[in-house]
Amino acid sequence: MESGTGFFALEECRLDPKWLIDPELLFVGPKIGEGAHAEVYEGKYKNQNVAVKVMHKGDSQEDVAKREARYMREVAMLARGQHKNLVKFIGACKEPMVVVTELLLGGSLRKYLINMRPRSLEPRVAVGFALDIARAMECLHSHGIIHRDLKPALVSFPENLLLTADQRTVKLVDLGLAREETLTEMMTAETGTYRWMAPELYSTVTLRHGEKKHYNHKVDVYSFAIVLWELLHNRLPFEGMSNLQAAYAVAFKNVRPSADDLPEELASILTSCWKEDPNSRPNFSQIVQMLLHYLSTLSPPEHVNPSCAYSSENVVLPPESPGTSSLMAARDEIGDTTTDENKWRGFFFCFSQCF
Structure with a gap:
């Protein structure tokens, strides 16, 4: 146990x-x-x-x-x-x-994104949602809690990122796989959802479920990077790959989604968060500051709700x-x-x- x-x-x-x-x-x-x-x-x-x-x-x-x-x-x-x-x-x-x-009556972030496709979120909205998630993770990590299953787009329950009724704020809701971080104890490998899972969660020998190994809170930083990429592109990460193929590509071939089409500052945040070496990834306090700085560089939207920066006529709210x-x-x-x-x-x- x-x-x-x-x-x-x-x-x-x-x-x-x-x-x-x-x-x-x-x-x-x-x-x-x-x-x-x-x-x-x-x-x-x-x-x-x-x-x-x-x-x-x-x-x-x-x-x-x-x-x-x-x-x-x-x-x-x-x-x-x-x-x-x-x-x-x-x-x-x-x-x-x-x-x-x-x-929370605003529906899941997953459904919100799906209902927007093929359109993307306005950058201010995408980064604002990412900031909500980063602040939640900053709080968990400050209490020594690793989440281990951060993702917005899962085709089955449980959803762990939900929206408030006004759909302006994201809240982290499920801590079923979360646990306390310790320095000495071995923890379960392959915990979470493959497509968003940090490479160090896999065995370097095989993908045997339940294998124990050392890792730390930086696994959440990697998962956050994949979530941020998804928010910015509104596409499933590692499209064309099965979950297991995506896991293998990340762990053994150092494959990551492309950040070439993003502004330099956003691309830098992504690439720093999904680095192969966990110790080289920033912590969530640093991520919050980086996201706030990027938001400060954006021109304020003209007569647009900051959290719904697109035409309301085209929005399909989650049922x-x-x-x-x-x-x-x-x-x-x-x-x-x-x-x-x-x-x-x-x-x-x-x-x-x-x-």
């Missing part, structure tokens, strides 16, 4: 009573996502719109222990890493294992899920300030009755 040391060790990572929520006050609605480790539902807690992540227990005793460790680490890291570009942590339940966070539509309809009917839970029980069901 992959266990941490210090703050995130399972034996030390007991749920702080202040983060425990009353399941009788938690109501769940439609499912909005499902992955290998959890299901996510829209919900209500104390009249607040929330996302309810219910962890799968697993079948074998060993699997149960692994999932409990993963759950404990995720709760601890969400509680520790409070930042405007990280999803707001509301609370947790012990049985079943549940994580409750704010509900709302049926659950979100029901949720917004309920809010329109009863108002945001109502405290009468019975008025929206038709949309949501008491958590304790469902689980």
Whole structure:
């Protein structure tokens, strides 16, 4: 079992009573996502719109222990890493294992980009989104947390980069693969998504899943570079390659996406972040400053929303899920300030009755 040391060790990572929520006050609605480790539902807690992540227990005793460790680490890291570009942590339940966070209604960054294609984002918008992500990562790294799965474009759940309702801000939402960085402990290789994964995460001998090796927080810097490239071009990185082909090209042939068509300053940021030697990559505090400097060189847009610098007539917003539509309809009917839970029980069901 992959266990941490210090703050995130399972034996030390007991749920702080202040983060425990009353399941009788938690109501769940439609499912909005499902992955290998959890299901996510829209919900209500104390009249607040929330996302309810219910962890799968697993079948074998060993699997149960692994999932409990993963759950404990995720709760601890969400509680520790409070930042405007990280999803707001509301609370947790012990049985079943549940994580409750704010509900972000702006859709995923992946869908936002897909709906824009074949057009690209305006540079100020792309770099602004990248700055949001860099600031979130700066916060995580300041707490000794490695994310290990940073990417915007995955064809399946979980999405880990979501937009606020006004689609002006990106928030990092999923810490399921994140863990505490240690200097001595071996960590799992091939953790994350191949197309965005740093070369040092692969074995130099083979791509065996689960292999242990040393790496550090600079794996996130590499992944960020690929995310930034994607934001700037609005194309899938390593087009024409399978995930495994992309991984092999990066790890063994030092292949990177082309930055030749970008302004010199942006190209410099990219190439520094995806260097083969992790120690040569900048940290996220430096990346934030580089992005801010580049933004300062851009002419301000004329009468354009800085976060939507393109014609609104051409924008296709991410479709709302049926659950979100029901949720917004309920809010329109009863108002945001109502405290009468019975008025929206038709949309949501008491958590304790469902689980």
